[in-house]
Amino acid sequence: MKHLLTITELHNEEILEILSEAQQFSEGKIWTPAKEQFVANLFFEPSTRTKFSFEVAEKKLGLQVLNFETQSSSVQKGETLYDTVKTLEAIGTNAVVIRHPQDHYFDELVDGISIPIINGGDGCGHHPTQCLLDLLTMQQEFGKFIGLNVVIVGDIRHSRVARSNADVLKRLGANVYFSGPEPWMDETMVNGNYVSMDEAVQFADVMMMLRIQHERHAFKMISSKQEYHQIFGLTIEREAQMKPKSIIMHPAPINRDVEIASSLVECSKSRIFKQMTNGVAVRQAVLKRALQLKKEVVLNG
């Protein structure tokens, strides 16, 4: 399987292999494909981190980069995603990175497209490279996942990314807890592991804050950002209660003084910008895996 569509489809061994490769890239390893390769980035939703992180990763690998701008493409003329990707394949693209607002957009692609598809995020569904960079950040910090206490804070119910992250962390051996407004919890998911923020900061190794989606209905239920911050946010007072070697993570973009106090964004426990740095190394590893696997398929085929 050459695509990277969801984190769920990866076995533990595959995940650990990607992390190992990514760690090497983060330490300066250089790898470039034997011959010129083209990668196209198709971002159908606004993105800074993910898009540029992929672009830097691609350029570090010496790949030729095609940046597909939705506004100036034939998507404006009603062309389907399948025909767009098939076109990119026809003109010599060796892999595509796609972010798209529709959940499981890739279901209509996988049968007919013969180049690797790397999912840069689909709707509120999956975001496998975000998950991998989160894992890399924890692994660098703690050297292991077994027994790690991770508290995920935010809208668990509507964030399948949070849910698939939680699943992966569990199968890697971590203890996963949840915090946030109760209407945002999912009982089958949480399964008794709900903690208040005041409890969470006492024992968490990792406080994994989710971004609040302003546009979501759930957010409108909150009386005010200040109140959210006081009850469910990582306040300056709560940070002071955290264990000495614990860390703070957030996928960004950050709502400062909502999920987390603005002054904590760059505090000594924060790994928020480290996560972004790791994102490049993870994407180098994922791209190398896609382009190499493709080569093998060609050799066998």
Add this chain to the structure above:
Amino acid sequence: MKHLLTITELHNEEILEILSEAQQFSEGKIWTPAKEQFVANLFFEPSTRTKFSFEVAEKKLGLQVLNFETQSSSVQKGETLYDTVKTLEAIGTNAVVIRHPQDHYFDELVDGISIPIINGGDGCGHHPTQCLLDLLTMQQEFGKFIGLNVVIVGDIRHSRVARSNADVLKRLGANVYFSGPEPWMDETMVNGNYVSMDEAVQFADVMMMLRIQHERHAFKMISSKQEYHQIFGLTIEREAQMKPKSIIMHPAPINRDVEIASSLVECSKSRIFKQMTNGVAVRQAVLKRALQLKKEVVLNG
């Protein structure tokens, strides 16, 4: 003459030279200019195929690529096309590729601009690299144009691209026929060579389907897409009537199940994605020609 503005301006020998060069590129030939060269792509209309095809061609030639985004340029401040291109020339661009909604936009450029202009499509006027990639696809398939039966299907009257393609095919020795709704035909053009779709599929070597422009008045005259497809489309039934070695072409983007049955887009007779692949090779040849001719001018000047 270093520009490439219309297919009409090219002699048969020039066309065959470009096709020969393109064929070599399609077989893996590598050519890069002796020193660093910059090319700017100015697309004032949405495009996927043409834009990325040029970008891949440019990068395969080792050129430095500047992608001009209309929305973020001084065109927004009312700057003329001439001043925009003159600016790109002043900052060191060695050639420009332009797609523009205005017919013959290049008429205001050719006197003052001293770098080659490659027309990536003007209004509904000309699209010389599309014509060349169509020719390359036919030449690869049949090895000759003389005596080839080509049926062009669609809005002939309003598509000068179709008309200039027909002219070039005729002067290269092909027999050109037309099909489609009668109000879309042009008598002086068709000149007795109108055939029904049911007739066409019997004798055509090439079924050259044109894209239906949804936004055009003519399209609104059609009672329904289903009806168009039944009368003027390449249906599954009609494809079964085609000669063994005949092929299907379409410039894309495709209106699936209108011009052509969706399931035929990737059928064994379809060269639709092959055309896109050939587009890269043709654009490599055209860019090489423009940059080399420019060099000669400099050497002599």
Add this chain to the structure above:
Amino acid sequence: MKHLLTITELHNEEILEILSEAQQFSEGKIWTPAKEQFVANLFFEPSTRTKFSFEVAEKKLGLQVLNFETQSSSVQKGETLYDTVKTLEAIGTNAVVIRHPQDHYFDELVDGISIPIINGGDGCGHHPTQCLLDLLTMQQEFGKFIGLNVVIVGDIRHSRVARSNADVLKRLGANVYFSGPEPWMDETMVNGNYVSMDEAVQFADVMMMLRIQHERHAFKMISSKQEYHQIFGLTIEREAQMKPKSIIMHPAPINRDVEIASSLVECSKSRIFKQMTNGVAVRQAVLKRALQLKKEVVLNG
């Protein structure tokens, strides 16, 4: 100091050093950094000249270029400029070029950002590389600034760019005069050096025309473009009165037949496109300075 934020912050010696380096680049000097470097261009306002001039400069220096498109970024989700630049730093960008509509946007950046910021224009505040390319153009022409008669024509009051240019020219030894509608003059700036256009063309070595901002209130006070051109524009008749070795400059985009007669844009006295060519060399010099200084900081740090 590794940033380049305003021209005011540069000593005369620093300015002359940059001009000397730029002159070498304009004569074909090649310099590339020892290892791969990434530069991001963040343009929050439309721009053709400045943006592509930086991009060409970057590519001539062999830098990896990230083009940040505002429309497709997380700025759309309300991310702050600081968090955006910090993100780019985290993913491995070595310098950023920023154009932003807000005056002194960089004030919120300089404390937390540890990569060089090159100001590509802030609001109606500063535009240091434009100033430097103007200076390079004059230096190439006259070999000196001392005693040079420069007449700046246009909206002096609302253009701090014009004001900082005037300040720099004065401290380099030039005689600076002003012309244009009186409501656009600033008494403390002009300080008796107001001249009419008919006077100006008699003695000016440099007629430095400013662009009229259509969107500004002041412009709406003008009864008509034709009237402005007759009274304050560089007409064909006035050009004929200019001294033999005098030159015409304009930052562009040009309002043809308003600030300057259309037929003069490419006349023998015009250095308008030469300014653009010089812009690339100046930006190469500025980027080299930023990336080299950064390296020194790292070595000492």
